[in-house]
Amino acid sequence: xxxxxxxxxxxxxxxxxxxxxxxxxxxxxxxxxxxxxxxxxxxxxxxxxxxxxxxxxxxxxxxxxxxxxxxxxxxxxxxxxxxxxxxxxxxxxxxxxxxxxxxxxxxxxxxxxxxxxxxxxxxxxxxxxxxxxxxxxxxxxxxxxxxxxxxxxxxxxxxxxxxxxxxxxxxxxxxxxxxxxxxxxxxxxxxxxxxxxxxxxxxxxxxxxxxxxxxxxxxxxxxxxxxxxxxxxxxxxxxxxxxxxxxxxxxxxxxxxxxxxxxxxxxxxxxxxxxxxxxxxxxxxxxxxxxxxxxxxxxxxxxxxxxxxxxxxxxxxxxxxxxxxxxxxxxxxxxxxxxxxxxxxxxxxxxxxxxxxxxxxxxxxxxx
Numbered sequence: 001x002x003x004x005x006x007x008x009x010x011x012x013x014x015x016x017x018x019x020x021x022x023x024x025x026x027x028x029x030x031x032x033x034x035x036x037x038x039x040x041x042x043x044x045x046x047x048x049x050x051x052x053x054x055x056x057x058x059x060x061x062x063x064x065x066x067x068x069x070x071x072x073x074x075x076x077x078x079x080x081x082x083x084x085x086x087x088x089x090x091x092x093x094x095x096x097x098x099x100x101x102x103x104x105x106x107x108x109x110x111x112x113x114x115x116x117x118x119x120x121x122x123x124x125x126x127x128x129x130x131x132x133x134x135x136x137x138x139x140x141x142x143x144x145x146x147x148x149x150x151x152x153x154x155x156x157x158x159x160x161x162x163x164x165x166x167x168x169x170x171x172x173x174x175x176x177x178x179x180x181x182x183x184x185x186x187x188x189x190x191x192x193x194x195x196x197x198x199x200x201x202x203x204x205x206x207x208x209x210x211x212x213x214x215x216x217x218x219x220x221x222x223x224x225x226x227x228x229x230x231x232x233x234x235x236x237x238x239x240x241x242x243x244x245x246x247x248x249x250x251x252x253x254x255x256x257x258x259x260x261x262x263x264x265x266x267x268x269x270x271x272x273x274x275x276x277x278x279x280x281x282x283x284x285x286x287x288x289x290x291x292x293x294x295x296x297x298x299x300x301x302x303x304x305x306x307x308x309x310x311x312x313x314x315x316x317x318x319x320x321x322x323x324x325x326x327x328x329x330x331x332x333x334x335x336x337x338x339x340x341x342x343x344x345x346x347x348x349x350x351x352x353x354x355x356x357x358x359x360x361x362x363x364x365x366x367x368x
Contacts, residue, residue, distance in 0.1 A: 001038050006103075010064065013295060013323075015324070023054040044105070108270065118344060120341050125304055130289075130314075186211065191239075193216070196221070211313065215238060215240050222250065229256065245276045248279055258285065259285065281309070289306035328352060
């Protein structure tokens with residue numbers, strides 16, 4: 001595959017409503033899109049880093065910088081680039097998994113488009129559709145929360161995830177469980193907001209029959225999660241802590257997690273995401289696909305990943321209109337609580353030129 005160059009495109013996407021978590025409130029989404037151009041095709045990738053280093057140490061400006069100065073030059077220096085050689089070339093640079101994942105995804109997309117293979121077929125998808133859950137941010141009041149959940153259930157979402165933090169945990173969970181009954185698939189996500197000293201408080205969630213508590217403690221505290229798992233009945237799920245397949249194996253081996261949330265951007269790309277899926281399957285640990293407010297570019301790849309066989313829980317693979325009034329691709333739609341896996345070559349979606357231009361802040365071309 002002969003590459004002609006790489007485009008870095010900054011876009012700004014307004015959210016349909018503020019999205020509040022334990023580390024802040026998002027009003028819009030700054031995104032770096034990566035376009036890899038070859039002689040006969042082009043591929044796209046999306047960097048999921050946030051505007052500020054709150055979810056992780058990465059942020060949009062830093063991702064653009066490391067792409068421009070290090071990762072793209074490393075890719076363009078390869079005499080015969082493919083996704084596996086690109087992954088090895090990126091590995092010499094420490095950190096920056098979200099930037100690496102964006103460029104890896106674009107390289108994989110262009111190669112798959114040239115071969116006529118879909119993302120799902122390459123990764124090993126076994127489903128045509130995937131069950132969709134929805135993530136519900138922290139609200140100002142319980143009535144506001146219940147109104148939001150009403151709307152998502154009316155739309156057909158199969159699972160509700162509530163963001164929690166100290167002071168917003170037991171009361172909202174109780175209200176949702178009491179209103180919708182035991183049949184509702186319900187889970188919570190703390191985004192590292194607690195410490196092991198909060199174990200008694202987290203144990204108060206046990207009576208509500210939650211699917212899981214996601215990432216209650218800081219990302220580096222695997223030992224703390226293992227201890228917490230002995231103090232609460234609700235299964236512990238790790239998100240931010242799981243940065244590679246090797247870390248996943250370690251976390252499983254010490255009893256720190258019973259479920260894993262896989263986010264390709266967090267782990268450096270879809271190759272490593274598939275490895276995590278495989279090692280979790282080998283250990284009998286179910287996985288589900290998390291979300292980072294992706295546009296249709298990132299959502300297409302995530303939906304394909306979520307169609308692998310060990311993704312047995314509904315993911316944050318929501319419809320496009322959960323976050324955006326107008327997506328930059330044809331929108332992903334909710335159909336009987338599911339989202340359809342694209343079947344076209346590569347990602348199976350294309351950016352709409354008019355929609356893309358409307359949200360573009362800047363572009364930069366890096367020639368081979």
